[in-house]
Amino acid sequence: MKDKLGQYYPILALTVVVFISVAVLSGMDSFTRDTIQYQKELKIQRMLNQLFPEMSAYDFDESTEIYTITADDTKIGYAFLGVGVGYGGNIDIVVGLENKTTLRGIAVIAHAETPGLGDKILLPDFTDKFVGLDISEVNLTRDGGKVDAITGATISSRAVVDGVRAAAMEKAKLIPD
Amino acid sequence: MAKFWKQFLSGIVITNPLFVLALGLCPALAVSVTVTNGIGMSLATAFVLLGSAIVVSSIKNFVPNIVRIPIFIVVIASFVTIADLTLKAFIPTLADSLGIFLPLIVVNCIIMGRAEAFGSKHPVHLAIADALGAAVGFAIAMIIISFLREVLGTGQLAFKVVPYFDIHLFTLPVLGTSPMALFILPPGAFLLIGLLLALFRRLGVLKSE
Amino acid sequence: MSDLLPIFIRMITTSNIVLVMYLGLCPFFGVSKKLGPAISMGAAVTLVMTIAAIATWVINYYILIPFDVEFMYIVLFILVISSLVQMVEMTIKRTNATLYNALGIYLPLITTNCAILGLTFLNIREEYTIIQSIVNGIGAGVGFAIALIMMSSIREKLELADLPKSMKGLPIAYISAMILALIFVFTFGGVV
Secondary structure (H helix, E strand, C coil), X not given: CHHHHHHHHHHXXXXXXXXXXXXXXXXXXXXXXXXXXXXXXXXXXXXXXXXXXXXXXXXXXXXXXXXXXXXXXEEEEEEEEEEEEECCEEEEEEEEECCCCEEEEEEEEECCCCCCCHHHHHCHHHHHHHCCCEHHHCCEHHHCCCECCECCEHHHHHHHHHHHHHHHHHHHHHXXX | CHHHXXXXXXXXXXXXXXXXXXXXXXXXXXXCCCHHHHHHHHHHHHHHHHXXXXXXXXXXXXXXXHHHHHXXXXXXXXXXXXXXXXXXXXXXXXXXXXXXXXXXXXXXXXHXXXXXXXXXXXXXXXXXXXXXXXXXXXXXXXXXXXXXXXXXXXXXXXXXXXXXXXXXXXXXXXXXHCCCHHHHCHHHHHHHHHHHHHHHHHXXXXXXX | CCCHHHHHHHHHCCCCCCCCCCCCHHHHHXXXXXXXXXXXXXXXXXXXXXXXXXXXXXXXXXXXXCCCCHHHHHHHXXXXXXXXXXXXXXXXXXXXXXXXXXXXXXXXXXXXXXXXXXXXXXXXXXXXXXXXXXXXXXXXXXXXXXXXXXXXXXXXXXXCCCCCHHHCCHHHHHHHHHXXXXXXXXXXXXXX
């Protein structure tokens, strides 16, 4: 068969292999796509649950990118993503608001800060400081706010604070009164 | 049959991909922060190694030389995609910790090297032996490195596969409270690999004397 | 516009692609023995990275997503990069003989360089725009080049040092990398 097709054989062989690959991978994709989507939703749910343990459901608004959290049909708060620019890159933060002015809390979900120093922003010791704060108070104590910076990790601390404040100020405007 | 075992064992010791050939170091150093990652990466790499070895070795007679490399690339990339999708669906925590290094398995020099050098020239059962040997060699090296890094770097050993549920194995007394975080960072990784490579060279020198 | 400079600087310093992100280690240790080849390799990598960043971005947003075949990204990206490298090599060979002698031979080595493919994956993961992806690519290439140049300067000197036999070559190179990594991770932090 190789000789019959002559010079076209290599291209044909490559095309066949690519076709088989696409077919097999499409199959894999159909098989896993829903599960992957489910896992992503599960991750978001866990993330929101961290801030709102009593949550029973949430709603996502595509245009404002705000999650509205409900517990048994009563609105209990809002959540959205914020980004801080830290020592090693972006820090992804989930910010929870009780209402338009008060913070519920925060959770750091992704970062590239220095282990042992900057990564302390993950700890409750740091994140608890944000609970109940007014948006205007979201600043390091040395900058006039109410959040104490982590000793030896001022840059990481400030990054989180700035990210939270910026996101909160932006999203609070979009929340209906 | 003896050929099979010989090929297998040589892959682990004499031509250990990480310590002797110094191949596949990118993912090895990046991912080996915890033993869970080390094992996860080894399994994914083993899957791709085996899969590609079997396919490449089976189709070698139908593959013309000119398109040899692109075809191998497609085969390897397909297996990597299968591993990527499977982990993202069923063990997302692992997929997240491995990050971009999971799809990067496709350019792991070990795999292309094996397929090119061995799989395409030998019958299927020997290709499997070779792939298994390289996979096990890689796994052993990964586990040693990530064990050292996790224990020295965090003072503890834990397995985190499912969120909020980790099997905590032990915490060392001194290191537990003030671990040497350096080992989790790039400098520590380089230091460790440098020392380990030197160690294996020394052992190699001793053997040949 | 204001976000481009941080991306560029970070790629060179605190997120240096080789010393901090662990990408591109194979060629890093393979080509860093002498300064000359190191500079050529650095230039070649930066060139290929930038082109690859553009090509893969276009493929992702104009082919993969519209046709709902995003799962094919691994296969397509690596094929694109290999073809790109071939084309770049051939073009340089034909148009500029001197450039080819300096760069050309290193190009095939770049195909399996995890840095290139890794960079393209990063662009997708961070959801960068095409301009951000290009800047990211250039930054990564420059970061790679700087690390490579520093490394080769060190290694040229190490060749003359009196080392135990088992440390020679690769092991001591890794220890030197450790020192470079220490500098990059700890000193540059806070610049961006």
